[in-house]
Amino acid sequence: xxxxxxxxxxxxxxxxxxxxxxxxxxxxxxxxxxxxxxxxxxxxxxxxxxxxxxxxxxxxxxxxxxxxxxxxxxxxxx
Numbered sequence: 001x002x003x004x005x006x007x008x009x010x011x012x013x014x015x016x017x018x019x020x021x022x023x024x025x026x027x028x029x030x031x032x033x034x035x036x037x038x039x040x041x042x043x044x045x046x047x048x049x050x051x052x053x054x055x056x057x058x059x060x061x062x063x064x065x066x067x068x069x070x071x072x073x074x075x076x077x078x
Contacts, residue, residue: 003033006048007060017060 003021007014021033036043038059048056052068062069 001028001031002065003031004036004063005033005060006036006038006043006062008038011059013058014060017062 005014005017005021007017018033018035021031021035024031025033038044038048045056048059048061051063052061052070054068056070
């Protein structure tokens, strides 16, 4: 399973998503993730919308095996 997390500096939900992904990668051999800092990479909101195929308003934006799942609020809040 390949997960990509698009986030930005200063975003607490991005940190939580990244921390959760790190934990999962340590616990499961088949889980891999890549964190993309949208500011450092010059990725715009429009770029994310095009990749997701729908409007996006916030980060993190999460893709699992190239499928957009947005964020999982219950996991990030819990």
